[in-house]
Amino acid sequence: MDNKKKDGQVIVVTSGKGGVGKTTTVANVASALAKMGQKVVVIDLDIGLKKLDLILGLENRVIYDIVQVIEGECTIKQALVKDKRFPELYMLPAAQTRNKDDISPEQVVALCDQLRPDFDYIFIDCPAGIEQGFRNAIAAADQAIVVTNPEVSAVRDADRIIGMLESAEFTDIKLVVNRLRNEMVKKGDMLSVDDLLEHLCIDLIGIVPEDKGILVSTNRGEPVVLNERSQAATAFSNIARRLSGEEIEYLSFDDESFWRRLRRGLFSSR
């Protein structure tokens, strides 16, 4: 943790609704950035319902947690778990037997200020809901990523969260559309990315297709970005690259098989 020039960015990943893929997004985007050589720390603020350690496959290496750091039982350095698969990826675990109101927004701000000089990116995995846990999670953040699914209840919750972020004077709010099924959109059975952008009125930073590989990688405790071939892996890596300032086109997801293309070719040449 030496050759750092600028203070790190604090990015909160939030959604309102649970189960839309916040933790998966944090784990994969952070891993992708770490793979690109950035110094990254992920903070699990879902106190009482922690998941990030499990998704990253670091559950057996946890010794201390964030509440113990805040209460002065240990130092931040002692609590940070290093991910050995990446040069510079660290996790600050949540406490499982404590509550969201055992920490305050001011304490989160102080903690992040301590981490800023040593990292390029500080990701905060926000709990679902709009209560204390949400207020803690957004307190220190410079920018927000809102994760949603193309589904009415997730979009409604995302809209509420965006409203709350805007009242908290966030100016940099980006949208990740997760679990998109392009074939359903084409049939008119699912909301499209454009539909979501029209409703939510914020800028897009990523489109992640529904991918069975996510469950497989979660079961293994390996971020999907380690597997270059999956579409979701590419989508998450692209989010990481966009965050670091690159301009990258969005995937088209036209996953037509060879046979389908051949058949179409035959029909159109009649």
Add this chain to the structure above:
Amino acid sequence: MLEFIKKIFSGDNASPRDHANSRLRLVLTHDRLGSSAQLMETLKEEILEVIARHVDIDGQPEVRLISEGKHAALDINIPIKGR
């Protein structure tokens, strides 16, 4: 194919995606305003009461919220009795 036939006979041309979009448009407009169906009813009654005090209302008046992106507007449509 079966779905296609069902669609023709049900007379409902709107896709599930269209339904989702129109339901979201309505619910988000109300959420953002912190309003409810009850509020819209009250608004409608009171607006009509004021208008009716001065002119004769003719036909079916409409008071509804419309929205486009971040902007919302109250769309009031009150037919007035001509001659």
